[in-house]
Amino acid sequence: MDFTFSDDQLALREVTRQFLAEHGGRAVQEARAEPGGLDHALWRRLTGELGLAGLAVPEVFGGAGAGLLEIAIVVEELGAFLLPVPYLASALTAALLAELAGGGAGTGAAAGTNFATDTDVAGGAGFAAKHLPGLADGSLIGALACAEVAAGGSPGVRLGAEGRLYGTAGHVLGGDVADVLLVAAASGDGVMLCGVRRDAPGLAVSVPPVLDPTRPQARITFTGTPATPLGVDGRRAVELLWTALAVESAGAARRCLSDTVDHLRRRRQFGRALGSFQALKHRCADLAVEIESAVSTAYYAAWAAAESPEEAAVVAPLAKAHCADVFWHAAAESMQLHGGIGFTWEHDAHLYLKRAKSTQLLYGAPAYLRGLVGRRAGILR
Structure with a gap:
């Protein structure tokens, strides 16, 4: 297991981060004013200009031929900005269909079938071949x-x-x-x-x-x-969702801490920066330790999803439960440490708190997930 990111992965993170720094804030403000709306222009730039929708889609289908770790990098950055786009769900849909179609261009060719052009392929492989190009370029959303x-x-x-x-x-x-x-x-x-x-x-x-x-x-x-039965166990989709939500939570928690530290550096009280008070330093330091554990857990789950499905069965629910709890703590602490401004509608702190609570409860509450981990690991019956 390699604990470092490749140069391409670091470049992907930087490009995504720069794009979000330029466009992310406005998109969140619009979503807050009119919940439920999709900024189609932003989605086209995210998927067409940056090509992020097809990261895990083989090149033969018009994708980048990367994998789940690359999706995790993008999801972490999107989570930090709470970007109101359906990237997480659509990218995972494309990844699952890519696995169904053989996982890469070489697989289809080795089998003597060109899935990218053969429209007569039946069943799940045919469904994947028909929809992967659209999911890869963002013209379809999954x-x-x-x-x-x-x-x-x-x-x-x-x-x-x-x-x-x-x-x-x-x-x-x-x-x-x-x-x-x-x-x-x-x-x-x-x-x-x-x-x-x-x-x-x-x-x-x-x-x-x-x-x-x-x-x-x-x-x-x-x-x-x-419907078209795909012949795939639904548990694989659930484990990918748990993993993606864990990575997203880690990214959002990290953003909560970053924003809080910036506020404590700028805000002055009694002639001193708030960040100079030891009690506040301790709270931020404790959060930093928690968040680093969440990031490590989330990326271990992403690695397991890509390389070790047996481990993913245990790690995915554990990562989702742990990272969602850390995100909730980080969002609650951020609101408190921002003081009065943190409790206003004008500040984004309440949006992170709402995302944290909804993520905690979505796709399995923490108590259920920890019990599932115990049973799958053979600790509980």
Whole structure:
């Protein structure tokens, strides 16, 4: 396991960070004023100009041919800015379909099939080949509907014998604007991912009010909606979501600390900078230690998702629980340490607090996830 980033990964981080420094603040302000809106111009620049949507998509499908670690780097930076775009869900959808299509250009060629051009490929591979180019260039947006499974329950959707979906999936990140959905559905073979187009008959989308105005969550109802069974266990999608939320939480927590330290350096009280008071120094130092542990845990989970699925089964839920808790603590401390301004609507502190709480509860509460870790690790029965 290599604990250092490559030059290409560092360059990716820097380019993403510069882009967000220029455009991220305005996007968050607009989302706060009008929750639920997608800035399509910003999305086109993020996916077209920077090419971030197709990082884990093989080059044969128009992607960058990178991997899950590169997605994690971008997700961490987006989390630091709370950017209101459906990148996390769409990039993971593309990554899952890329795995289904063989993981790279060489695989398809070795099998004697050009997935990028062969429109007659059937089943899951055909669904992946049809939609990966659009997901890679950002003209299509993907989403994962598996919140019930992630929280330890049964899927709210079932796959009928005739290949149609019935039921309701809630808390779908990016589901309000998604063109392609990967739905965890109960079937005779367990929980299987199914591919669905947004324009398929019998599909209805609603967007209920949510705590976090920068990240809408859709509720999607299926009434005999035709779907393509992908032959993929739904647990893989859940583990990728847990990992991505852990990385996002670590990035957001780091931003909370950075903003707080900047405030304490600038703000003066009793003729001194607030940051010079020992009690406040201690609180920031404790936060810094917690956040570094969250970053390490999150990237270990990202590495495991890419290289060691057996470890990911244990590390992914642990990372999500730990990093979400650290984010919540960092956001709460940030609001307190900002003083009066931290409690106003004009400041962004409340947005980080809302994102932290919604992330804590989304896709499995911390207590459930820690119990799951214990059972998967063989510590609990």
